[in-house]
Amino acid sequence: MITATLLSSKFAWLTFDSILLFGLLILSRLPLRQFFRDFRIWAIFLFALFLFQVFFTPGPRVSTFSWLPISQDGLRLGIFTCWRLGLILGYSVLFTAITRPREIQNTLIWILKPLPFLPGRRIGLMVSLTLRFFSIILDQAEEVRLAHKARLGDQNRNPFRRAKFIALPLLRRSFSRAEDVTLALAARGFRDDLPFRLPKLPVSHFLPLLGIPGFSAVIWWFHL
Amino acid sequence: MIKIKDLQHRYPDGTRALKGIDLTISDGEFLLLCGPNGSGKTTLIRLVSGLLNPTAGSVQINGFDPIKNSREVRRLVGMVFQDPDSQIVGETVKEDIAFGPENLGLPVKEIMERVDWALRVMGLKEHSEKPCYLLSGGEKRRLAIAGVLAMRPQVILFDEPFSFLDYPGIQEVLKHMVNLHREGHTLVVTTHDVEKVIAHVDRTAIIHEGELKMAGPPEELMMKLSQFGVRPPCYALLGRERVSWLSD
Numbered sequence: 001m002i003t004a005t006l007l008s009s010k011f012a013w014l015t016f017d018s019i020l021l022f023g024l025l026i027l028s029r030l031p032l033r034q035f036f037r038d039f040r041i042w043a044i045f046l047f048a049l050f051l052f053q054v055f056f057t058p059g060p061r062v063s064t065f066s067w068l069p070i071s072q073d074g075l076r077l078g079i080f081t082c083w084r085l086g087l088i089l090g091y092s093v094l095f096t097a098i099t100r101p102r103e104i105q106n107t108l109i110w111i112l113k114p115l116p117f118l119p120g121r122r123i124g125l126m127v128s129l130t131l132r133f134f135s136i137i138l139d140q141a142e143e144v145r146l147a148h149k150a151r152l153g154d155q156n157r158n159p160f161r162r163a164k165f166i167a168l169p170l171l172r173r174s175f176s177r178a179e180d181v182t183l184a185l186a187a188r189g190f191r192d193d194l195p196f197r198l199p200k201l202p203v204s205h206f207l208p209l210l211g212i213p214g215f216s217a218v219i220w221w222f223h224l
Numbered sequence: 225m226i227k228i229k230d231l232q233h234r235y236p237d238g239t240r241a242l243k244g245i246d247l248t249i250s251d252g253e254f255l256l257l258c259g260p261n262g263s264g265k266t267t268l269i270r271l272v273s274g275l276l277n278p279t280a281g282s283v284q285i286n287g288f289d290p291i292k293n294s295r296e297v298r299r300l301v302g303m304v305f306q307d308p309d310s311q312i313v314g315e316t317v318k319e320d321i322a323f324g325p326e327n328l329g330l331p332v333k334e335i336m337e338r339v340d341w342a343l344r345v346m347g348l349k350e351h352s353e354k355p356c357y358l359l360s361g362g363e364k365r366r367l368a369i370a371g372v373l374a375m376r377p378q379v380i381l382f383d384e385p386f387s388f389l390d391y392p393g394i395q396e397v398l399k400h401m402v403n404l405h406r407e408g409h410t411l412v413v414t415t416h417d418v419e420k421v422i423a424h425v426d427r428t429a430i431i432h433e434g435e436l437k438m439a440g441p442p443e444e445l446m447m448k449l450s451q452f453g454v455r456p457p458c459y460a461l462l463g464r465e466r467v468s469w470l471s472d
Contacts, residue, residue, distance in 0.1 A: 102315050129313060135357070136309065180310035183275045187305075188371065189298035189327035 002091060004216075006084055014083050021090050028098050035093065042089050046082045053078035101128040106198050119192045129181065137174055144169050225251055226272060226379065226410070231281035233267050241267040243434040244281065249412065251378070254405045256422060256442070257414040259431035260453030265414035266306070268431065269381040272412070273303045285379065299328065302372035306384040308364035317359070317367055318343070318352040324375040338374045346370040346400065362393030369400060379410040386420050394420055398469055418449065419457040423468040430454065 002020070005013040025032060057074030105128035112120030144166050148154065156162055226249040233242040241264045249255050257265050270276045272283050274290025274297050283290055290297040302324075305311045314320025321342050325335040343349045346366045351359065359367060365385065372380060382401070386394050402424055405411050413421055422428065422442050429439040432452040438445055446460040459467040 100315060102319060125313075128315075132313075132315065132357075177310060180305065180307065181313070183270070184305055184311040185313065186275055187273055187298075187303045187311075188324040188375065189295070190323075191327055191329075194327065194329055 006087060014080070014087065017087050018083075021087060021094065024094055025090075028094060030094070030097050035097075039089070039093070042086075046086055049085070050078040050082045053081055096131070101131040104128060104131065110198055121194065122192050125185075125190070133177070133181075136177075137170070140173055141166070141170050144173075225249065225286060226412075227282075227284045228268075228272070229282050229284075231268070231271060231283060232279045233264075233271060233276060234279045241434055242271070242278075245431075245434075245436045247429060247436055247439065249379075249410060251410055252405075252408050253427060254401075254411045254425045255413070256418060256425040256428045257412060257431055258416060258418045258428060258449065258454050259414075260416055263431045263453075264434040265416075265431050266383050269303065269383055269412060269414055273297070273301050273381055275303070299375065300377055301379045301381065302375055302377035303381040304365075304368050304372055304383065304385060306387055308361075308368040311368045311371065312356045312364060314356060316353050316355055317348055317370075320356055320367060321348075321370050321374045324371055328375060338376070342370040342374040345373060360393075361388050362390070362396055365389060365393065365397055366400070369397070373404075377409075379412070380404060382411065382413045384415055385413060386415065386417065395470060398424070402470070416454060418454060420469050422446075422457055423466045 002017060005017050025035065054070050054074040057071050057077055059071035059073035062068070062070050062072050062075060105124040108124040108127055109120045112118050112123060148162075148166055153162065153165055226247075228245055228247040228249075231242055231245040232240070234240050245264075245268060257268065259265050267276065271278050272285070272290065274283075274294050277291055285297055285300055288296045288300070290301070312320050314323055318339055321339045322335055325338045330338070343352050346369055348363070348366055348370055351363065356364070356367065365388075369380075385397055385401070389397065398421060401411060401413070401421070405424070413425070415421065418428070425442055427439060428442045428445050430437045430445065430449065430452050437452055438448060446456050449456045457467070459465065
């Protein structure tokens with residue numbers, strides 16, 4: 001449902017999605033400060049995209065800032081693109097934050113179950129472990145960065161050199177840990193060929209599905 | 225019984241980790257495998273559990289080959305890794321303990337029974353729904369052991385089980401090891417820091433540069449440990465009676 005409204009370029013739908021996202025964030029009780037801090041890196045990317053759209057989209061200039069080479073179409077396109085992308089990112093962050101890795105794993109297994117030749121259980125476990133170990137990798141990255149800093153590594157102006165001395169140890173540790181995890185999985189008898197045993201969905205999870213026909217009718221009526 | 229015959233292992237980079245080990249471990253034995261870093265202790269127990277293929281030689285556990293009969297060996301042998309974070313794959317404590325029994329293809333009811341039992345034995349009942357990343361070092365180690373115990377192995381291999389642990393944590397793990405031994409499990413512990421566990425083992429084997437140098441009762445080997453880069457326990461150096469880390 002959200003995807004359908006995000007595909008639209010109408011101001012009203014994007015406003016609706018923004019209000020809905022904000023409401024869901026409040027309901028989820030996620031620490032908002034942490035949410036916006038995580039969003040900071042994406043904000044730089046979105047700003048770069050906005051500037052690209054604004055300066056490189058042809059069309060008549062904005063009358064208020066006629067001295068700047070900004071087109072009206074570029075401004076509108078930039079705003080809508082970044083707004084839409086920002087909402088997509090926001091919903092993705094929210095989804096990842098409130099959904100347990102086990103539930104994502106079970107969902108993936110359920111989706112991949114009818115597909116032959118795809119090891120659904122292995123893929124589901126890989127995704128679940130990636131989510132679980134992502135925070136461990138971030139902690140290790142911070143440790144490597146501090147160790148680098150302790151030897152004045154941060155004084156070096158060359159960003160490629162700095163990236164090399166942080167990325168290489170981190171990659172090495174990540175691969176080493178991945179190898180250990182693989183051995184640990186094997187030691188506990190992990191198998192691809194076990195029959196799937198997915199938990200039953202609670203009835204409350206089906207309730208939102210009842211709203212889909214009504215919501216779809218509203219979207220269709222507005223598009224007419 | 226574990227029978228190891230002329231076991232050799234060479235890593236892809238050419239390192240000869242094991243140069244021909246012959247060792248027999250009886251049922252119910254508590255064996256200490258000691259040696260300095262890089263002596264081949266971890267390689268040896270990974271070969272015993274079938275996680276690595278030997279370059280030459282053989283391992284048999286109750287007649288089963290760990291490579292050819294991996295499923296049977298997984299039921300017989302459990303391994304507790306040095307770093308519990310590598311071993312913990314579940315989101316919550318209960319989920320992680322259930323991982324092993326699920327892989328055995330057991331019915332749901334039996335999985336739940338084994339999980340409850342393992343939680344009780346390792347004193348993790350109150351943490352059953354806790355996310356694993358919130359556990360302390362000692363709790364993670366107990367969880368790693370519980371996850372292996374839930375598979376009901378006869379043999380339990382511990383790789384440097386006391387790393388990253390403080391004194392109470394060491395005592396806790398040691399207490400569980402002693403109980404497991406008392407219940408009849410075969411335990412093999414690898415460590416370079418023998419002080420913590422040597423008072424409780426039946427036999428000690430010294431691995432040095434990929435070779436088994438000596439094996440025998442701890443009292444006979446105590447003063448020869450230093451020749452092979454292993455510090456003897458303090459009580460032996462002071463000529464005192466055996467002292468356990470469980471006695472305060």
